Amino acid sequence: MGNPEIVLKGRLDGKQRNKLKSLFNMMYSPKELSDEIGIKIDQIYTVYVPLGCPQKRDERNHLLINGKEFSKWYSEVYVKIHLMPNETFCKTCKKGVAIQNPKEKKKGNLVYILSTCPNCGRGLTKILSAKRGENDK
Ligand SMILES: [Zn+2]
Structure with a gap:
């Protein structure tokens, strides 16, 4: 009780992970990406970008993220936890x-x-x- 939950920061739930799979091989703005996955835009800036998710900058220095690359990156960083039924x-x-x-x-x-x-x-x-x-x- 009362333990800070920083360890698994940024981990998505099952529904959000399913959304990840349907991301396209195209560039998303952080707003578009967070809308697609169903997370707060802050989660991209404060968790995924500092963790080194795939990212590019356009000529106006706006952040762009490739959906397919992000999905792949996520599955590597947040290795799936396999649990037994018990x-x-x-x-x-x-x-x-x-x-x-x-x-x-x-x-x-x-x-x-x-x-x-x-x-x-x-x-x-x-x-x-x-x-x-x-x-x-
Ligand atoms: Zn324990």
């Missing part, structure tokens, strides 16, 4: 850890599991999925 990601330990003393919670259609990291004791949340549709079959 694991959840701990941002303090920076790895998947076993789910311990799970408590299943529900919020509308959203089902999630609260647990505690066995290494550092941090409170963890794992979203299982919005279970919509499963009962509709």
